[in-house]
Amino acid sequence: MRITALFIVAASALALAAPAHAKTIAVAAGEGGQSRLQEALIVAEPGDVVQLGAGRFVLTDGLSLDVKGVTVRGAGMDATVLDFSGQKGAGEGLLVTSDEVTLRDFAVENTKGDGIKSKGADNIVYYRVRVTWTGGPKETNGAYGIYPVSSTGVLIDGCKVSGASDAGIYVGQSKAITVRYNFVEQSVAGIEIENSRDALVTGNMVTRNTGGILIFDLPNLPVMGGGNTIIEDNLVVANDTPNFAPKGNIVAGVPRGTGVMVMANDGVLIRSNTISDNPTAQVLVVAYPKPFTDKTYNPLPRNVILSGNRFSGGGNEPQLPGGDMLKAAFGGRLPDVIWDGIGKPPMAKDPLQILSLGVPGPEVGMAEASPSLLNLVPPALSATPAGVGAPTALDARAQP
Amino acid sequence: MKVLAAALLLAGAAIAARAQAPVSAQVRERAITNGASPQNLSEFGFFVDPGAQSPAPGVTPYRLNTPLWSDGSEKLRFVYLPAGTKALADEDGLLKFPVGTALIKTFKLEGRLIETRVLLHRETGWLALPYQWNAEQTDAKLVVAGARIEAKTPAGEAISYAIPNKNQCKECHALGDTVTPIGPKARNLSAVWLTDFAKAGKLDHAPKVARRIPLWEDRAKVPVAVAARAYLDVNCAHCHNPVGAASNSGLFLGWEIGDPVMLGFAKRPVAAGRGSGGLEYDIVPGKPEQSILYYRMANLEGGVSMPELGRASLDRDGLTIIHAWIRGLR
Numbered sequence: 126m127r128i129t130a131l132f133i134v135a136a137s138a139l140a141l142a143a144p145a146h147a148k149t150i151a152v153a154a155g156e157g158g159q160s161r162l163q164e165a166l167i168v169a170e171p172g173d174v175v176q177l178g179a180g181r182f183v184l185t186d187g188l189s190l191d192v193k194g195v196t197v198r199g200a201g202m203d204a205t206v207l208d209f210s211g212q213k214g215a216g217e218g219l220l221v222t223s224d225e226v227t228l229r230d231f232a233v234e235n236t237k238g239d240g241i242k243s244k245g246a247d248n249i250v251y252y253r254v255r256v257t258w259t260g261g262p263k264e265t266n267g268a269y270g271i272y273p274v275s276s277t278g279v280l281i282d283g284c285k286v287s288g289a290s291d292a293g294i295y296v297g298q299s300k301a302i303t304v305r306y307n308f309v310e311q312s313v314a315g316i317e318i319e320n321s322r323d324a325l326v327t328g329n330m331v332t333r334n335t336g337g338i339l340i341f342d343l344p345n346l347p348v349m350g351g352g353n354t355i356i357e358d359n360l361v362v363a364n365d366t367p368n369f370a371p372k373g374n375i376v377a378g379v380p381r382g383t384g385v386m387v388m389a390n391d392g393v394l395i396r397s398n399t400i401s402d403n404p405t406a407q408v409l410v411v412a413y414p415k416p417f418t419d420k421t422y423n424p425l426p427r428n429v430i431l432s433g434n435r436f437s438g439g440g441n442e443p444q445l446p447g448g449d450m451l452k453a454a455f456g457g458r459l460p461d462v463i464w465d466g467i468g469k470p471p472m473a474k475d476p477l478q479i480l481s482l483g484v485p486g487p488e489v490g491m492a493e494a495s496p497s498l499l500n501l502v503p504p505a506l507s508a509t510p511a512g513v514g515a516p517t518a519l520d521a522r523a524q525p
Numbered sequence: 526m527k528v529l530a531a532a533l534l535l536a537g538a539a540i541a542a543r544a545q546a547p548v549s550a551q552v553r554e555r556a557i558t559n560g561a562s563p564q565n566l567s568e569f570g571f572f573v574d575p576g577a578q579s580p581a582p583g584v585t586p587y588r589l590n591t592p593l594w595s596d597g598s599e600k601l602r603f604v605y606l607p608a609g610t611k612a613l614a615d616e617d618g619l620l621k622f623p624v625g626t627a628l629i630k631t632f633k634l635e636g637r638l639i640e641t642r643v644l645l646h647r648e649t650g651w652l653a654l655p656y657q658w659n660a661e662q663t664d665a666k667l668v669v670a671g672a673r674i675e676a677k678t679p680a681g682e683a684i685s686y687a688i689p690n691k692n693q694c695k696e697c698h699a700l701g702d703t704v705t706p707i708g709p710k711a712r713n714l715s716a717v718w719l720t721d722f723a724k725a726g727k728l729d730h731a732p733k734v735a736r737r738i739p740l741w742e743d744r745a746k747v748p749v750a751v752a753a754r755a756y757l758d759v760n761c762a763h764c765h766n767p768v769g770a771a772s773n774s775g776l777f778l779g780w781e782i783g784d785p786v787m788l789g790f791a792k793r794p795v796a797a798g799r800g801s802g803g804l805e806y807d808i809v810p811g812k813p814e815q816s817i818l819y820y821r822m823a824n825l826e827g828g829v830s831m832p833e834l835g836r837a838s839l840d841r842d843g844l845t846i847i848h849a850w851i852r853g854l855r
Contacts, residue, residue, distance in 0.1 A: 213837075272796075275772065275773050371797075374794065375793070
C-alpha cells in the first residue's frame with residue numbers, strides 16, 4: 126500500500142511538472158494552410174505542441190508565435206517546408222516573441238526578409254531547422270536565416286542555412302548563447318554573434334560564405350559591450366563567395382575569404398578550430414573602422430586569444446588594400462592571423478606569428494598602414510573567457 | 526423532464542437574445558471583461574446600428590490629430606468606459622483607462638466597412654482582437670488569424686489589404702511584454718475633445734499639453750519638422766521606441782526623442798539587410814534619396830517596406846513631408 130501511495134505522489138508530481146492539459150495541435154499542409162497554421166500558433170497554450178505535417182505549406186504572410194513554452198515541430202527539415210516564395214507582407218517568415226519556445230524539424234524557404242526571428246524570446250531552442258533561399262547567393266535574398274535577438278538563453282543546434290544576404294545564423298544583443306553542430310553555406314556571414322556576451326560557437330561547419338564566423342560589437346545600439354565568447358572545434362573552410370550583402374550593412378565590408386573575424390569585443394577565445402583555405406585571412410582581428418559618436422562604445426578588440434587551431438592554405442587571394450603587394454612580400458600567401466594594428470594585438474597560447482597591418486588608429490584607413498610581422502605573447506589566465514553557453518536545461522529540448 | 530424542458534427554454538432564450546444582438550442599444554460590459562473572445566462584434570453591443578456605425582449610449586467617438594496612415598482608409602474611432610468610471614489624464618501622454626474600457630476602431634474602404642479592431646482592458650491587461658465585416662455589413666466576425674481582402678484605396682490603387690492577426694495586433698501594441706493602446710495620447714487629441722470628455726465625467730481633468738501633435742490636414746501650415754516628427758511618431762514610433770518591437774534597431778522615432786543618432790541622423794543600420802537599399806545611413810541631412818528611412822517608406826517589397834505591417838500602398842502625402850523635412854535638414 127505504501128508503494129501505491131508513493132506512486133500516486135510521483136504521478137502527481139509529474140502532472141505538476143507539465144502544464145495540466147498540454148496537447149498536440151496537428152496542422153496539415155494544403156488548402157488554407159496560412160490561416161490554419163497561424164490560428165494554431167495563436168490558440169496554442171503553454172506546453173502545447175503545434176505539429177506540422179509533412180509537405181509544403183504555401184504561405185502569403187509572415188507567421189508569429191507569442192505563447193510561452195510552445196513547441197513547433199515538423200516532420201523533418203526536408204519533409205515539412207514553410208514556403209514563403211509568394212510572401213506579401215511582414216519582415217520575416219516566422220516571428221517568435223515568447224519565452225521557452227522550441228522550433229524543430231521543419232524548413233523555411235525563400236522569405237522576403239529574415240527567415241525566423243525571435244525577439245525578447247528567452248531560452249529559445251532551434252533544433253534541426255533549415256532556412257534556405259533556394260536561388261543561391263543573391264542580394265535580393267533575406268538578410269538573416271536564424272535571427273534570435275534581445276534574448277537571454279539561446280540554443281541553435283543542428284540547423285542548416287543557405288543563401289542569407291547577411292548572416293546565416295545571427296545572434297544579436299543577447300547573452301548565454303550556444304551555436305553548435307550547424308551547417309551554414311552560401312551566405313555573406315556564416316555565423317555572426319553581435320553585441321552579445323557569453324556565447325559558445327562550437328562544432329559548426331561554415332563554408333562557401335563570404336566570411337565564416339564573425340564576432341562583432343557595434344555602436345549606437347541598446348546593448349553593447351560584446352565579448353566573453355568561445356569559438357572552438359569548428360570547421361571554417363573555403364569561405365570564398367564574393368560579398369553579396371547590400372551596401373550599408375556592416376557585413377558588406379567583410380572581405381571575401383575571411384575565416385574567423387573579430388571586431389571590437391572584449392574576450393574572444395578562438396581554440397582548436399580547423400581553419401582552411403579562406404583566401405583573404407584565416408583569422409582577422411580589427412577595430413570598428415567607421416566614425417561614431419557614441420561615448421560609451423569601445424571600438425577596440427581586447428583579450429582576443431588564439432590556441433591550438435589547425436591552419437592550412439588560405440591567404441592566397443587577399444582582398445585587402447595593398448593585398449597583392451603583401452602577398453608577394455610573403456611569398457604567395459599571407460600569414461594565418463591578420464590584425465589591423467589598432468589597440469593591443471591578439472594573444473596566443475602557442476608560438477604564432479601574425480601580420481600586423483600597422484594601421485595607426487581608428488578611422489585612419491590603410492593609406493597610412495605600415496605592415497609588420499609580430500610574435501604573439503601568451504595571455505594572462507584571467508583573460509580567458511569562461512561561463513559561456515546556453516543554460517544546460519535547454520539541452521533536453523534538443524534531442525532527436 | 527422538467528429539467529430538460531427548462532434547459533430547452535433557456536437555450537431558446539439565448540438564441541433569441543443572439544438574434545436580437547445587432548439592434549441592441551446596450552454595451553455588454555461582461556463581453557469586454559470576461560475571459561472569452563466574442564466571436565461576433567455584435568456581442569459587445571457597441572453600436573445601435575452597426576452598418577451605420579452609430580454608437581450605443583456611452584460609446585464616444587474621437588479622432589486623432591494625426592492618424593496612422595493605413596492605406597488612406599477611413600477610420601472611425603470610439604471609446605467606451607464602464608458606467609461610473611473615468612480615465613486619468615497623464616500630462617500629454619496616453620490616457621489611463623480603467624479596466625472595462627474598450628477602444629474600437631473601424632476601417633472603411635470604398636464606402637464599405639472592412640474590419641473593426643477592438644482593444645479590451647481586462648483584469649489581465651489589454652487584449653487586441655480583429656473582426657472582419659460580412660458582405661451584408663450587418664456584423665463582423667472574429668478573425669484571430671487575420672485575413673486578406675482585395676480592395677481599392679481612396680487613391681484608386683488595387684491592393685491586397687491585410688487584416689492583422691491577433692499577434693500582429695500585439696506587435697504594434699506591445700511595450701515590452703505589455704499590450705497598450707497607441708492612439709489616445711493627450712498630445713494627439715484635440716483640447717476641445719479632452720474638455721468635453723472631462724465634462725462628460727469620463728476623464729478626471731483636461732490636461733495641459735505643452736506640445737500638441739498638429740492636425741494632419743494642417744501639415745502645410747506648420748513647420749515641416751513638426752509635421753514630419755508628428756508623422757514619424759504616429760506611423761513609426763509604436764515599434765521604433767526603446768521597448769517596442771524595433772528596440773534592437775536603436776532607431777527611435779518618438780515625438781519626445783531629441784538625440785540625433787537615435788533619430789537616425791548619420792546612424793548606420795544594424796539589421797536592415799536589403800532594406801538598406803545600398804545606402805549607408807538612416808537619415809542623411811539634406812539628402813532624402815540617400816536616406817534609408819525615406820527609401821523604405823517609398824518601397825512596397827516585403828523585407829524592405831516600412832512600416833512592416835498595416836499598409837500595401839505608398840503614402841504619397843507622408844513621403845512628401847518626410848522628403849521636404851530631410852531635404853531641409855543641415
